[in-house]
Amino acid sequence: MTQREHVLNGVKLNLWVTLLVVPVWGMACLPFIYNSGWTPYWHKVYALLDTKFFILLPSGIFVHEMLHALTWMLLNQQGFAWVKFGFNVNALTPYTHFKAPMKVWKYVLGGAMPGFIMGFIPVVLSYFFGSAILNFVGFLFLWAAGGDIISLMMLRKVNRNDFVLDHPDKMGFLVVDEE
Template identity: 30%
Template sequence: MANDKRKLTEKELKRKNDFETISSEMQQKGYKMKNVVINTQKAKYLALLVMFPFMALTFWLYNNVNGFNLDGISWGYVVALPLLILCLIIVHELIHGITWGLFAKKHFHSIDFGIIWSSFSPYCTCSEPLKKWQYLLGTAMPTLVLGGGSAVAAVMTNQLLIFLLAEYMIASGGGDFLIVLKGMLHHTDKKESVYCDHPYECGFVVFEK
């Protein structure tokens, strides 16, 4: 692995050491490794740009079907919205873990949850290499379920609170969709390839031969 540009946490160091063991085993089997990482500073802007069409579509559908009645907004919305967002952020990471865990050979023993305290961001990571479609599906699933599912529910029930939650969950899935986009754009002429979460950066590692 390249020299670290920042001090890694204890959990990140453990994942780094575990990953180096996996990497060594994969290379002994003839796989070559390629890092695909995302610059977190640029990702903040790119993520919103990527998700803007989906947010705009949700807005158009809700407005076209139901319109916006802002008279119903109360202090209950102000209290409920941040609490529900906090709950859904946790559920977001659980969906990552459940999806990847179903595909991993060691199942949930390969899943790790944590919080990046500097930005107070929860995360979920899978330490086991997966097939490309398995990894990308696990990456996209929370946004598909919580963002897309909430958008459909909002339009069908005419609930402004659910609409706001849907827009937030779509926007918050921008980083995941950047990774999905990176994965979809990564093409190889190799016969075999597997994808693994990067142990401490935003992105993934491809092993191919």
């Protein structure tokens, strides 16, 4: 069995995620601000940035990581024994690691799920409900999914029927070829 490594170091990943903030903010927030106005938007968002924010953020991180785990567990029909949670001190990033190889499409679904459920859906709903807070929370969790987005971009040249394995020590994955 051969393995091809696709990884980013923590500093480079954080740089890419930081660069993602502008386009993500532009796509998620600017249309909302255009319709509601800058001042009303920020007054509502500012009201969120008190103690509620310090409850929202850690609980959101927990839900984000659980969405990865639950999606991969369901798609691969495996239990929690195949999941490892941790924190990368160098990149200041929590992570969920699935210990078994899986088809690329399963890895993509599990990687995209938190950004879709916690980011994209709230942003879309914010337009229907006119909620600046929902818009900002969606933006925040889309940005928090930046590492996932970068990882998914790294997968674009990998055949969707190949098997990938979460890298056990680094940020990224291994493409596993059976010989």
